Amino acid sequence: MQKDVIKIGFLGLGTVGGGALQILQQNYREICRKIGAKLEVKRIAVRDVKKTRAPEVDPTLLTDKWEHVVLDPEIDIVVEVMGGVDLARQAILQALENDKFVVTANKDLMAQYGQQLLSIAKKQQKNIFYEASVGGGIPLIRPLKHCLAANRIKKIMGIINGTTNYILTQMAKEGKEYGTALAEAQARGFAEADPSNDVDGWDAAYKLNILAGLAFSGMIAMDDIYVEGVSKVKLRDIRYAQELGYAVKLLAIGAETETGLILRVHPTLIPLNHPLAAVENEFNAIFVEGDAVGEVMFYGRGAGSLPTGSAICADIMEAASAIKYEIKNNVIEANFVPKKVVPMEKQVSRFYLRLKAKNEPGVFAKLATAFGEERVSLDMIIQKRSDEQTAEIVLVTNDVTEGSFNQAMAKIREMPSIQSINSVLRVVE
Numbered sequence: 001m002q003k004d005v006i007k008i009g010f011l012g013l014g015t016v017g018g019g020a021l022q023i024l025q026q027n028y029r030e031i032c033r034k035i036g037a038k039l040e041v042k043r044i045a046v047r048d049v050k051k052t053r054a055p056e057v058d059p060t061l062l063t064d065k066w067e068h069v070v071l072d073p074e075i076d077i078v079v080e081v082m083g084g085v086d087l088a089r090q091a092i093l094q095a096l097e098n099d100k101f102v103v104t105a106n107k108d109l110m111a112q113y114g115q116q117l118l119s120i121a122k123k124q125q126k127n128i129f130y131e132a133s134v135g136g137g138i139p140l141i142r143p144l145k146h147c148l149a150a151n152r153i154k155k156i157m158g159i160i161n162g163t164t165n166y167i168l169t170q171m172a173k174e175g176k177e178y179g180t181a182l183a184e185a186q187a188r189g190f191a192e193a194d195p196s197n198d199v200d201g202w203d204a205a206y207k208l209n210i211l212a213g214l215a216f217s218g219m220i221a222m223d224d225i226y227v228e229g230v231s232k233v234k235l236r237d238i239r240y241a242q243e244l245g246y247a248v249k250l251l252a253i254g255a256e257t258e259t260g261l262i263l264r265v266h267p268t269l270i271p272l273n274h275p276l277a278a279v280e281n282e283f284n285a286i287f288v289e290g291d292a293v294g295e296v297m298f299y300g301r302g303a304g305s306l307p308t309g310s311a312i313c314a315d316i317m318e319a320a321s322a323i324k325y326e327i328k329n330n331v332i333e334a335n336f337v338p339k340k341v342v343p344m345e346k347q348v349s350r351f352y353l354r355l356k357a358k359n360e361p362g363v364f365a366k367l368a369t370a371f372g373e374e375r376v377s378l379d380m381i382i383q384k385r386s387d388e389q390t391a392e393i394v395l396v397t398n399d400v401t402e403g404s405f406n407q408a409m410a411k412i413r414e415m416p417s418i419q420s421i422n423s424v425l426r427v428v429e
């Protein structure tokens with residue numbers, strides 16, 4: 001017999017859980033009408049049951065024991081929005097064992113254990129929905145699994161971390177200090193509990209792992225992804241980039257080439273007229289290139305309470321429909337297979353370099369020679385005097401392998417006329 005009331009248990013009621021609950025409350029009738037069943041929030045596990053919460057919740061629903069949610073026989077759907085890896089994994093495994101569907105926003109977990117958890121869910125004839133784990137409110141997982149499923153995906157590239165995009169935007173547009181912009185991103189609920197996950201690039205790398213796994217049907221380990229964060233990007237670099245016609249963004253890039261997968265996350269100079277340069281603050285944007293569809297762009301709020309809550313609620317609705325109509329795991333999941341990854345040394349980029357050199361004749365020529373010996377050609381070069389003795393030099397190379405660039409840099413570091421290498425960033429046209 002079809003269920004008329006579907007019961008939900010939350011693990012966590014912070015930024016994302018609170019947003020999801022607010023949407024369930026304010027759009028309750030519409031949501032229930034769409035799924036053809038009533039939803040009831042039966043239990044909510046939090047760390048501190050005494051905390052004041054918005055939206056308000058009936059205090060009798062709260063518990064500080066996650067087991068009360070995953071072991072409750074009446075609960076049909078467990079929504080994991082507490083974050084972290086070990087406990088969240090344990091809780092999801094128990095939820096699946098206890099015959100529940102799972103919804104999660106946890107990219108750290110899905111990147112590292114998602115394929116394993118999905119196959120356990122499949123055996124249980126259940127499912128794990130994780131739309132909120134990448135791109136906040138932007139539909140990405142479902143389009144990759146369903147709408148674009150017939151394509152061979154060649155490339156994904158985009159901005160998939162709201163916190164760092166907020167920081168870089170505030171530095172570029174408002175001239176704010178890095179620390180001030182980060183504190184604002186935290187206060188607005190964009191940042192992870194440990195914001196080093198955002199600023200060191202790991203949050204974007206987890207998301208790239210999930211997207212690339214789906215796009216290229218690959219079994220991807222976190223070690224396969226080259227990761228660099230934004231903490232070394234200085235306001236000075238952002239200003240020089242602007243002068244040269246670029247914006248600085250933290251990009252995640254995944255591509256399937258004849259020699260293997262390219263998987264990297266790093267701050268990148270992109271031309272000011274590139275659509276990604278106009279993506280500001282917590283907004284994310286992702287290009288997906290398929291062999292049949294061509295290029296598709298996804299854009300929207302990539303972090304925050306209601307945008308992410310929107311994705312969580314859509315997943316709750318899909319799980320509720322599966323329960324109501326007794327649909328057994330109908331999702332087209334990628335058949336994940338091991339894939340070769342192109343080593344970073346062999347990947348090709350353009351580079352932006354900022355350095356300080358003695359203000360003496362011949363420095364340009366020496367730099368050009370060091371690059372020339374490694375067959376690195378220079379596209380742009382500017383020099384500004386920083387004081388009587390020192391010149392600041394900024395240059396952009398043409399395409400070069402990382403290996404050749406690094407060899408040229410090793411020579412440049414040894415030159416007596418070079419005082420410091422202040423910044424090395426990649427450039428994408």
Ligand code: NAP
Nearest residue numbers: 012013014015016045046047048081082083105106303304
């Ligand atoms: P958050 O605001 O810190 O909320 C975490 C919630 O989990 C809190 O309600 C906390 O309880 C509860 N919790 C933590 N440990 C618990 C435990 N051991 N037992 C029971 N409850 C526990 O975090 P968030 O920003 O909502 O993020 C949640 C998840 O969503 C993370 O996986 C994050 O990566 C992901 N995500 C976040 C965003 C975003 O924009 N923030 C976007 C997409 C995905 P208390 O309230 O009592 O402290």
Ligand code: HSE
Nearest residue numbers: 161162163190192303
């Ligand atoms: N901390 C993440 C971000 C939250 O800033 O993008 C959304 O996943």
